[in-house]
Amino acid sequence: MYLDYFGLKEAPFRITPNTEYWYAGGQRGEMLAALLYAIGQGEGIIKVVGEVGSGKTMLCRKLVAQLPDSVDSVYLGNPTLSPDDMLAAILADLGIEAPESGRQARLAQLNTTLLARHEAGRRVVVFVEEAQGIALDNLEFLRLLTNLETATDKLLQIVLFGQPELDAQLTDPRIRQLKDRITLSLNLSPLTESEVAAYLRARLSVAGYRGPDLFAPVLIARMTQLSGGLSRRINVLADKTLLAAYAGQTHTLTPAHLDAAAGDAAMQLPAYARPALRRWAWLSAGLAAALGLLAFVAWQALSLDASPRASAAMAVHTPAPPAAVDVADLARQTQRWLAAAAPDTHVIQLASAKEAAQAAVLLGSLDVDTPQPVRVLYGLRHGAPAWMILAGEFADRDAAMAAMRTQPASAAGTPFLRTVGKMRAVALPTG
Numbered sequence: 001m002y003l004d005y006f007g008l009k010e011a012p013f014r015i016t017p018n019t020e021y022w023y024a025g026g027q028r029g030e031m032l033a034a035l036l037y038a039i040g041q042g043e044g045i046i047k048v049v050g051e052v053g054s055g056k057t058m059l060c061r062k063l064v065a066q067l068p069d070s071v072d073s074v075y076l077g078n079p080t081l082s083p084d085d086m087l088a089a090i091l092a093d094l095g096i097e098a099p100e101s102g103r104q105a106r107l108a109q110l111n112t113t114l115l116a117r118h119e120a121g122r123r124v125v126v127f128v129e130e131a132q133g134i135a136l137d138n139l140e141f142l143r144l145l146t147n148l149e150t151a152t153d154k155l156l157q158i159v160l161f162g163q164p165e166l167d168a169q170l171t172d173p174r175i176r177q178l179k180d181r182i183t184l185s186l187n188l189s190p191l192t193e194s195e196v197a198a199y200l201r202a203r204l205s206v207a208g209y210r211g212p213d214l215f216a217p218v219l220i221a222r223m224t225q226l227s228g229g230l231s232r233r234i235n236v237l238a239d240k241t242l243l244a245a246y247a248g249q250t251h252t253l254t255p256a257h258l259d260a261a262a263g264d265a266a267m268q269l270p271a272y273a274r275p276a277l278r279r280w281a282w283l284s285a286g287l288a289a290a291l292g293l294l295a296f297v298a299w300q301a302l303s304l305d306a307s308p309r310a311s312a313a314m315a316v317h318t319p320a321p322p323a324a325v326d327v328a329d330l331a332r333q334t335q336r337w338l339a340a341a342a343p344d345t346h347v348i349q350l351a352s353a354k355e356a357a358q359a360a361v362l363l364g365s366l367d368v369d370t371p372q373p374v375r376v377l378y379g380l381r382h383g384a385p386a387w388m389i390l391a392g393e394f395a396d397r398d399a400a401m402a403a404m405r406t407q408p409a410s411a412a413g414t415p416f417l418r419t420v421g422k423m424r425a426v427a428l429p430t431g
Contacts, residue, residue: 042154084106241260359389378427
């Protein structure tokens with residue numbers, strides 16, 4: 001193994017969720033705070049959605065570890081449980097080893113247990129993983145459990161963790177009452193290129209690494225593409241890349257090591273990234289052709305007679321430079337839109353920049369296929385002010401995801417989804 005070779009005390013990229021390796025970037029820290037607040041309020045059903053391998057289980061475990069001592073947690077990880085088995089599992093986690101026979105008897109038993117906890121000043125939260133695999137009737141049964149209450153308080157709170165298919169399920173009219181009970185809905189977005197770099201550094205640091213960055217920017221960019229920004233895939237690629245370098249007895253990780261890792265893991269670019277990359281390939285080819293044409297024109301111009309008349313004619317026909325983009329004004333327009341838009345409205349964040357001038361350059365680089373309207377959000381990103389380029393306006397996540405899949409990753413970052421509700425919390429005044 002490569003641990004001693006790279007000065008590590010333990011394996012940094014195990015795929016088993018370990019809260020010691022919790023990474024608060026990629027809005028994970030903000031989500032954890034929001035979840036703790038919502039649980040503290042004790043109202044409604046909470047929903048967390050993310051792609052396979054995006055870190056839902058890690059977030060769930062970190063959340064459980066951060067709960068106040070007065071909150072008891074129950075964990076349901078098997079989506080195929082029947083309502084009777086759900087009741088038995090909940091009762092078992094609450095210390096009732098011998099559940100009553102029959103659903104009504106178990107419901108009464110659960111109600112009695114919850115009332116006793118409530119009188120002792122305790123609350124109970126049920127964490128449900130793989131919620132997208134639960135049958136609609138069973139989801140509805142979970143909702144009915146939240147009807148257990150006193151005159152002033154709910155006795156049971158439910159947090160659903162699931163893949164994006166869960167959102168599709170919740171559009172079914174048969175469980176519209178459950179959807180109406182959801183008071184907090186969060187989406188775990190894939191990590192961007194800069195976040196992948198920070199994620200790798202953070203895990204290596206926890207594992208005891210104290211040297212210079214092992215993963216060069218070119219490796220980070222390629223790894224972001226291959227992994228789709230999903231933490232589980234990042235872990236697999238990083239682990240196997242280190243192993244490949246160790247096998248070659250070098251401390252310098254190269255693209256060849258990463259390619260070997262991807263091949264060993266049978267990992268290819270996520271399907272949604274391939275059309276975007278093909279599009280960038282065509283754009284690159286077009287840019288190369290344009291540069292060649294400009295070089296030819298410049299050579300021709302140098303061969304012209306440099307008479308005053310010719311110079312004057314050339315000056316007359318030289319197009320004026322485009323007007324500068326007023327990024328601050330766009331940000332002020334975005335602030336006004338944020339104040340009026342629905343909180344669950346989705347947009348695509350294409351890129352971000354530390355300076356307004358950089359943001360203007362990014363805006364000028366957008367192509368005609370960019371979803372409209374294009375906005376600029378001035379706000380906090382990783383605790384520091386930034387200018388964020390937003391595209392599109394979508395009423396639901398599915399429509400936003402479909403549009404995002406057409407957007408290519410670039411040197412400025414990988415596109416990801418944001419909601420109006422979350423952006424309001426980080427927006428800053430532009431003066």
